Amino acid sequence: MNKFNRNEDFFERFISLNGSILVYKTSSSYQNIYVTERSKYEGTQGKFRMLQFSFDGIQGVINLEQPQALAASYSRITVDLINHYASDFNKGFIIGHGIGTVSSYYSHKHMVTAEIDPIVVEVSKTFFGHTGKNVFVGDGQALLNNQEPHSQDLIFLDAYSNSELPSHLTTKEFFTLTNEKLSDPGILIINYIGMIKNDKFLHTLHARISEIFPYLKVFATNSKKKTKQNLFLVASRQFLEDYSPQEATPIQIIGI
Template identity: 30%
Template sequence: MEGNRVPENNLLLVVTAFISGMSIMALEMSASRLLAPYFGTSLFVWTNIIGITMISLSIGYYYGGRIADGKTDSKPMFRVLLGTGSFAVLIPFFAPIVMSVSQGAVSSGSAGVFYGSMLGTILLFAPPITALGGVSPYVIRLSTSGDGSYGTVAGRVFAVSTVGSILGTFLPVLLLIPIVGTKQTILIFGVALIVLGLIGLGKQGLSLVALLLLFTTFLVGSARPGEGVIFEKESVHNYIQVVEHSGVRYLKLNEGYAYHSIYNPGSVTVNGVWDYFNILPLLNRDAKDALIIGLAGGTVAREYRFFYPDLAVDGVELDSEIIKAGNTFFDMAGANLKTYNMDGRSFLKTTDKRYDIVIIDAYKQPYIPFHLTTQEFFTEVRSKLRDGGIVAINVATTGSDSKVQLMLENTLASVYENVYTLDVPNTLNSIIIASDKELFFEFSPEKPVLESIASRARGNIRKIEFDPAEMVLTDDRAPVEMYTDMMILDYIRSQDTRGFTEQFE
C-alpha cells in the first residue's frame, strides 16, 4: 500500500527538512537588507517582510500537504527544491530592477512605503518561501510508515526544521552578511538548495557544478559599482560606502542618497547642517563636556576639535564599522573625542557622566529611531545634563508644519522649559534646541567663520511653546516612521523632486 511505504533514505529527508527551514529564515533576514536602500528599515518594512513570509508559509504548508497526500516518490519534492534554489540565486541580480519598479510606485505617489516594500517582498521572496513551506509536510508524508507514529514523525520533522530556522536566523546576521555581504549570502543558500535538489534526484555530479558556479560568482560578483567609491563594507547594521568627489569625502549608508558625514581636508566646515551645531557652545559658554548620539563619521566632533579644543566630546555610534571608517577616512580621531560603540539610549542608562551639551543625530535614513524621540528618552537626557545644559536634535523636515517636527517640538516642550527650532538654511533639516534655561542667540563669536554661521542662524530661529492639542511621543506610542513616510510622499506630490533626497543630511 502507498500509505505503508518506507522511505529509502531517512537521513536525506532529515537534511532536507533542516536545510529548507534554514533557507526560509536566511531569505527572510536577507530580505531586510535588500529592501533597506529603497524603503528603509521601518516598522512598515519589517511588517511586510514578516507578514508576507507567514502568508507564504501558510500557503506552502497547505498545498504542500495536499500534494504530498498523493505522492510516494521524493523526486517531485527535490525538483521543487532545485527550482527554488535556482530562483533564489537570481534574486540578487533582479532585486535592483524589482525594487526600482516598486519604488517607482512610491515616487509617483500611487503607493506608500508600505505598499512599495510589500510589492518588492511579494515578487522576490514569496515564491521561494511558499515552495519551501511545502517541504515539511512532504517530508512528513515520506517519513511515515503506517505504524501510527504520525505524531512522532511530524514532531521530529518540525523540530529539525525549526533548528534549521534558528541557524538560518543567526548565521546570516552574525557571520555571513558582515563577511561576504547580502548578495553572496542569498547565493550560498540558493546553491545549497540546488545541491540538495540535485542529490535528491541522483545527480551528484551536477551538484559539484553548482558549487563551482557559486565559487565563480564570489570571484566576479562581489564588487558593487559606484562612482567615486573608495571604501565599502557590509556590517551587521549597514552597507557602508565612502565616496570621494573633488577631494571631498562623503559617508553613505545602505546605498541611500543622503550623506551622513562629510570631510573636506581643505575646510573645517562643510556647508551642511553639522556646521550649525557650532552655535551650541556659544549658548553655553561654560560647556566642558559634550555628547553626540549618532557620531557617524565624526563631522561635528571634528569641527568642535578645531573651534572648541577644550571641549571634551563623547561620541556614541551603534555601528563599529562606521567608527573605523570615521577614523580612517574622515579624520575623526582626536584628543578631544572618546568613542563608544553602543546604542545611544543604552549609553545614557549606563553612564554616570553629566554633560553640558547633548546632540542627537542618529538616523536610519530617513527615519530617526523612534526610541530616540520619546518623552521618556528626553527625560533621560535631561537627567544627564548639568545645570544650564542644552540638548539638540537634527530632524529631516519638509517645512515648519511637518508633523514629525511638530511632534518632536511638542515632546521636547513637555520636558524642557525652553524649546527653539533652527530651520537650517538651504537644507530640508531643522535643529530643535531645548534647555531648562532661557537661551539668548545674540552671541558674538570671535572667529569669522563662526560669526558667519551664527548670523545665518539668528534669522531662522523660532521659540516653541507646548501645545496640548499636539501629540507627545512616548515609548508606548511614537509613530515617527508613519509620519515620516507621509511627509516624504506629500512633498513628492507637491514639488519637483530633483535634488530632494540630497537635501536631507
C-alpha cells in the same frame, strides 16, 4: 539578487549621475555604508569625501584639500549653535558618530560619542582620519544612561538610520533621560531631517520635548525650502535667548 545588491546598483547609478565616484562600500547589520567623492559640494569646489548610508542622505563630509575646515553647512550651524548657547561647556555627549566632525572640532573638550555601528567607527578612521578617541560602540540611550546625573553640559542627538532618527531616541522617556543627565544650564541639540510645513512628526517631536524642557528653539537651514532639510531643535531648562545663526533661520512651530 539580494536587497543589498539591488540597493548598491541603484546607489552607484544615482551617484554617477551626480558626478560622484564610489570609493568604498560595505554593509553592517544596521545599514549599507558608502564612501563617495565629488569635486563640488554646496557650491564650493574641492575634493569632497562623503559618508553615506543612502543616496539621499549624507552622514558626514570633509574637503580633503582642507580637512580641518567644516565642509558641511549643517556642521557649521551645529557649531554656531553650540558656541552661542553653550560657549563655555566642559562635558558633552554625542549620539551618532558619522565621521566625527563635531567631536573632532571640540577635541580640546571632554566629548564622548556613542555609535551603535562599529563599522561606521572603523570607516571614519580609515577614510576620514578620525582618531576614534572617546567613541564608544553601543546604543546611545543605554550609554547615556550610564553617565552621572547632571554631568553633561551638552547633549547632541545626531543619530540616523538612513534618513530618520531611531524611534527610541524620540520618546518622552528619552527626553526625560537627557534632562536628568544635563547640567542646570545644559542644552540638548537635535539634528532632525524634516520639513518646515506639513511634517506631523516634527510637531510630535516638538510637543514631546516641550513636555520636558520649558525652553525650546527651532532653526531651519533654509526657511523657504518646502522639501526635507536639516532642522535644529535646541532645548534647555534655562532661558534661551533669540538668536539667528549665520547659516540658519529661527522658525516657529505652530499647530499641525
